[in-house]
Amino acid sequence: MVKMVIAVRKDLEMGKGKIAAQVAHAAVSCALISMKKNKKIFSEWLSEGQKKVVIKVDGLQEIYKLNEICRDAGIITQIITDAGYTQIMPGTVTCIGIGPDEDEILDKITGAYHLL
Amino acid sequence: MVKMVIAVRKDLEMGKGKIAAQVAHAAVSCALISMKKNKKIFSEWLSEGQKKVVIKVDGLQEIYKLNEICRDAGIITQIITDAGYTQIMPGTVTCIGIGPDEDEILDKITGAYHLL
Numbered sequence: 272m273v274k275m276v277i278a279v280r281k282d283l284e285m286g287k288g289k290i291a292a293q294v295a296h297a298a299v300s301c302a303l304i305s306m307k308k309n310k311k312i313f314s315e316w317l318s319e320g321q322k323k324v325v326i327k328v329d330g331l332q333e334i335y336k337l338n339e340i341c342r343d344a345g346i347i348t349q350i351i352t353d354a355g356y357t358q359i360m361p362g363t364v365t366c367i368g369i370g371p372d373e374d375e376i377l378d379k380i381t382g383a384y385h386l387l
Numbered sequence: 388m389v390k391m392v393i394a395v396r397k398d399l400e401m402g403k404g405k406i407a408a409q410v411a412h413a414a415v416s417c418a419l420i421s422m423k424k425n426k427k428i429f430s431e432w433l434s435e436g437q438k439k440v441v442i443k444v445d446g447l448q449e450i451y452k453l454n455e456i457c458r459d460a461g462i463i464t465q466i467i468t469d470a471g472y473t474q475i476m477p478g479t480v481t482c483i484g485i486g487p488d489e490d491e492i493l494d495k496i497t498g499a500y501h502l503l
Contacts, residue, residue, distance in 0.1 A: 277411070279404075287403040288395075288441040288503030294407035295393070295414035295439055302415045303433075317419075320470055323411055325404040354436055387404030 273315045274322040275301055275370040276381045278337055281327040283365060289358050290365075290387070293351055294325055297368030300349040305371055309347065316371035326384040334367045340380055346372050389431045390438040391417055391486040392497045394453055397443040399481060405474050406481075406503070409467055410441055413484030416465040421487055425463065432487035442500040450483045456496055462488050 277294045285293070302321075305313040316322070328334060334350060341348045349368040355361030370377055393410045401409070418437075421429040432438070444450060450466060457464045465484040471477030486493055 277407070279407070286503075287406055288443075290403055291393070291395070291407040291410035291441045291503065292439045295411040295441075296437060298411035298415050299418045299437060302418070321412060321415060322470075323408045325407045325411075327404075354438075387402075387407065 272322065272374045273312055273319055273371050274324055274374055274377060275316065275368060276324045276326060276377050277366055277368050278326050278328045278334065278381065278384065279366040279387050280330055280334065280364070281387075282330040283359055283363065285358055285365065293353060293365040297349055297351045297366050298323060300351070301347055301368035301370060304347050304349065312371055325387045326381055327387040328384060331364055334364055337367055337369065337380065341369050344376070344380070346370060346376065346380075388438065388490045389428055389435060389487050390440055390490055390493060391432065391484060392440045392442060392493050393482055393484050394442050394444045394450065394497065394500065395482040395503050396446055396450065396480070397503075398446040399475055399479065401474055401481065409469060409481040413465055413467045413482050414439060416467070417463055417484035417486060420463050420465065428487055441503045442497060443503045444500060447480055450480055453483055453485065453496065457485055460492070460496070462486060462492065
């Protein structure tokens with residue numbers, strides 16, 4: 272099975288609609304990259320129902336740490352920065368999209384984090 | 388300006404992570420259709436930062452009503468049904484993705500709804 276993981280900062284004051292829009296931004300961005308760079312995984316992900324897991328991280332440093340680990344492992348990532356008209360400062364990093372990629376590969380990296 | 392609107396049912400007991408995953412599912416699905424059927428609007432949406440607005444609706448009937456109005460107006464929609472392993476019953480309709488399309492066109496249809 273193949274999934275996408277989106278990790279959201281829990282140290283920001285975002286309402287659920289704001290969080291949903293940020294996570295959706297990450298998902299669309301990762302999907303579009305995956306479609307070009309990782310066709311086989313992408314079509315598996317789509318045909319399996321485009322599974323997404325939304326987890327929470329303490330703050331910005333964990334977003335950067337996940338980004339580094341994934342890049343080193345050749346996994347697609349997209350760090351999302353909010354346009355910031357409401358709730359938080361413009362340019363704030365809100366979440367990171369990871370994958371889609373194989374469950375086992377992503378579980379080693381993100382498996383210890385809690386669901387949002 | 389061009390945007391996507393995602394309308395979420397507020398009558399379901401979904402946590403914020405669950406809502407985010409459903410909204411992301413709608414956004415990815417609408418983006419993929421738009422990319423094929425509505426190339427100009429899609430590339431405008433991307434280049435403008437893929438704006439998304441997440442609104443709430445009372446329940447299933449409003450999802451169907453929005454779907455009908457949008458279909459009649461030639462606007463892309465995707466009704467999202469949850470795979471349902473957690474929180475809600477499998478097969479439950481959770482949200483609808485609308486667009487991307489011109490602000491003015493969507494505002495006439497969804498402008499009266501409140502943000503989630």
